[in-house]
Amino acid sequence: MIKKSTFTSLIVVLVIVIAISSFFAGSYITNLTSDKITKSDLDTAISKLESKIGNTAKSNVQPNTPPVKISIDDDPMKGDPNAPITIIEFSDYECPFCQRFYVNTLPLIEENYINTGKVNFVYRDFPIQSIHDNALPASLATECADDQGKFWEYHNMIFDKKSTWEKIDGANLLQEFEQYAVVLGLNIEEFNACLESGKYLDEIKKDLQDGRDYGVTGTPAFFIGNDELGYVELKGAQPFESFQKVIDGMLRH
Structure with missing residues (x-):
């Protein structure tokens, strides 16, 4: 039986691979058919993906919307x-x-x-x-x-x-x-x-x-x-x- 933590890790890896392949299909497929994907390759791809997500999030910010207040509570x-x-x-x-x-x-x-x-x-x-x-x-x-x-x-x-x-x-x-x-x-x-x-x-x-x-x-x-x-x-x-x-x-x- 697969442990819950192991199953979760597998899902996370699968999601990352699917997301990266969606954004970088050409280069990602080329790597799969030639050389092994290194950790450095994966980190670079994830960073690019995160940057794209960040740009999308910022493009959705409406500058004229009323200010939203977020409490810091009494946290560190x-x-x-x-x-x-x-x-x-x-x-x-x-x-x-x-x-x-x-x-x-x-x-x-x-x-x-x-x-x-x-x-x-x-x-x-x-x-x-x-x-x-x-x-x-x-x-x-x-x-x-x-x-x-x-x-x-x-x-x-x-x-x-x-x-x-x-x-x-x-x-x-x-x-x-x-x-x-x-x-x-x-x-x-x-x-x-x-x-x-x-x-x-x-x-x-x-x-x-x-x-x-x-x-x-x-x-x-x-x-x-x-x-x-x-x-x-x-x-x-x-x-x-x-x-x-x-x-x-x-x-x-």
């Missing part, structure tokens, strides 16, 4: 709270595309916009339990790390260690999360008590409900803007250039 923020532009991410720690954004795009946003005081970045939880069994425990663990002032450090470690913890379940999963807390120097008794009690379950449920109210159906989903200008939504692990165009356009206002 990276950067200057008074920055003119806010990026709100709804994310699932077990989502491969969320990890892709974390690895490839977030560092460039940090370097060019967050560290320069132009943008702040808010993380909101959107664990999709129907396909990611460990996403909710990962969100709970990270919220518990936030209790001790280590949200972003734990957030980074969760994404960095994703290939390990996503394969674990039950008590072993909690022990794995405990080890990350040890590495970060957290008070382990407090961390474990927080995690085992499900202290932040209601907070995560609120993030989920808010996301649904804003039309979020998958992760990652981003809202870029402020209350005056409204927010532009970007869907998926889009390349830095997609964010750059939206942010620079808003900064010119």
Whole structure:
């Protein structure tokens, strides 16, 4: 019997292959009939696909529509709270595309916009339990790390260690999360008590409900803007250039 996680991975791969072949049928078929497709080839194709999706999303934005307000709630923020532009991410720690954004795009946003005081970045939880069994425990663990002032450090470690913890379940999963807390120097008794009690379950449920109210159906989903200008939504692990165009356009206002 195929495990649920394995079946999901197969579906994701199939969707990616179909999508890429739809956009790049000529070159993709040529590669299939000649040489093996390398990981580099696939990454390049996915990046081009994401760029096309990003351009399509931006072309559908109507500049004269009334501003849409998106709440940052009381969720963790990276950067200057008074920055003119806010990026709100709804994310699932077990989502491969969320990890892709974390690895490839977030560092460039940090370097060019967050560290320069132009943008702040808010993380909101959107664990999709129907396909990611460990996403909710990962969100709970990270919220518990936030209790001790280590949200972003734990957030980074969760994404960095994703290939390990996503394969674990039950008590072993909690022990794995405990080890990350040890590495970060957290008070382990407090961390474990927080995690085992499900202290932040209601907070995560609120993030989920808010996301649904804003039309979020998958992760990652981003809202870029402020209350005056409204927010532009970007869907998926889009390349830095997609964010750059939206942010620079808003900064010119």
